[in-house]
Amino acid sequence: MNKAELIDAIAASSKLTKADSKRALDAFIEVTTKALKKDDRVALVGFGSFSTSKRAARKGRNPQTGKEIQIKAKKVVKFKAGTELSSKVK
Numbered sequence: 001m002n003k004a005e006l007i008d009a010i011a012a013s014s015k016l017t018k019a020d021s022k023r024a025l026d027a028f029i030e031v032t033t034k035a036l037k038k039d040d041r042v043a044l045v046g047f048g049s050f051s052t053s054k055r056a057a058r059k060g061r062n063p064q065t066g067k068e069i070q071i072k073a074k075k076v077v078k079f080k081a082g083t084e085l086s087s088k089v090k
Contacts (some may be wrong), residue, residue: 036077046084054080 003008003025032042036052043049044068057073081089 008010046082048079048081048085051078051080052076 007018007021007025010025011018014021015018016024032050035042035049039052040050041049052075055074055076057066058071060071061067064071
């Protein structure tokens with residue numbers, strides 16, 4: 001499902017217009033992004049939680065040449081599904 005399909009599904013399920021659904025989805029993405037930039041955690045009970053984690057610098061290998069390279073440390077986003085979502089997907 002891509003973003004346009006998700007907007008259509010939200011509009012159909014919530015009886016909102018597609019424009020309102022798009023604004024709501026865009027607002028959710030914006031607010032979640034801002035919170036994660038500040039290292040906050042976004043938890044939606046029953047659905048799951050978004051958080052950030054630091055990945056340490058490490059050595060890797062260029063698959064084309066086999067040459068060893070240094071991979072920089074970075075912050076990554078993690079999503080952990082909630083128990084209610086996990087049980088519905090199984």
